[in-house]
Amino acid sequence: DADVTQTPRNRITKTGKRIMLECSQTKGHDRMYWYRQDPGLGLRLIYYSFDVKDINKGEISDGYSVSRQAQAKFSLSLESAIPNQTALYFCATSDERGSYNEQFFGPGTRLTVL
Amino acid sequence: RKEVEQDPGPFNVPEGATVAFNCTYSNSASQSFFWYRQDCRKEPKLLMSVYSSGNEDGRFTAQLNRASQYISLLIRDSKLSDSATYLCVVSGGTGGFKTIFGAGTRLFVKA
Numbered sequence: 001d002a003d004v005t006q007t008p009r010n011r012i013t014k015t016g017k018r019i020m021l022e023c024s025q026t027k028g029h030d031r032m033y034w035y036r037q038d039p040g041l042g043l044r045l046i047y048y049s050f051d052v053k054d055i056n057k058g059e060i061s062d063g064y065s066v067s068r069q070a071q072a073k074f075s076l077s078l079e080s081a082i083p084n085q086t087a088l089y090f091c092a093t094s095d096e097r098g099s100y101n102e103q104f105f106g107p108g109t110r111l112t113v114l
Numbered sequence: 115r116k117e118v119e120q121d122p123g124p125f126n127v128p129e130g131a132t133v134a135f136n137c138t139y140s141n142s143a144s145q146s147f148f149w150y151r152q153d154c155r156k157e158p159k160l161l162m163s164v165y166s167s168g169n170e171d172g173r174f175t176a177q178l179n180r181a182s183q184y185i186s187l188l189i190r191d192s193k194l195s196d197s198a199t200y201l202c203v204v205s206g207g208t209g210g211f212k213t214i215f216g217a218g219t220r221l222f223v224k225a
Contacts, residue, residue, distance in 0.1 A: 041119075042216055043215035102148075105159070107156070107157055
């Protein structure tokens with residue numbers, strides 16, 4: 001079984017709809033991240049969480065919110081989806097040692113906002 | 115100027131060729147450097163860390179030049195299975211948690 005899972009894997013929605021993307025991990029890592037990937041722009045950090053009580057905005061948090069329900073779960077919400085939020089979304093985890101640790105990514109969620 | 119810049123490619127090379135990618139970064143306080151590999155429509159996975167002294171893992175060699183603020187990845191004896199996008203990752207520095215992914219360099223290895 002995959003260590004980092006994301007649901008759904010694909011989603012098509014309409015402008016104005018509320019969307020939640022979920023991420024679960026079995027790696028026992030404290031740190032979790034949400035990224036979006038757009039062609040030519042690379043991965044951009046939306047939000048990150050270093051433990052259950054710690055939530056931080058990333059580079060592009062506007063229009064998004066997150067919830068860290070447990071160490072193993074980190075969900076991303078789009079309260080009112082807009083077309084420019086069409087992208088590939090990745091959840092990632094890492095452990096807490098050092099200033100940077102290898103990040104383990106989920107398989108991604110492809111979101112299309114019409 | 116982007117904080118981490120890579121040539122997007124694509125690099126088209128025959129099997130057995132040697133190919134090199136560079137990545138430049140703007141934050142001189144950056145502390146950690148990595149190469150990730152991403153296959154089409156898949157998640158990124160760590161390929162190798164990049165150390166100041168340079169490091170080698172089989173056919174792959176990574177080097178860091180702090181003075182010129184770039185890192186490089188050399189792939190020798192390219193295989194068809196090396197076809198992927200290679201992401202440069204730079205982390206650390208001032209201002210709290212900061213990890214920046216480059217947009218990636220696409221490599222196609224042809225038979």
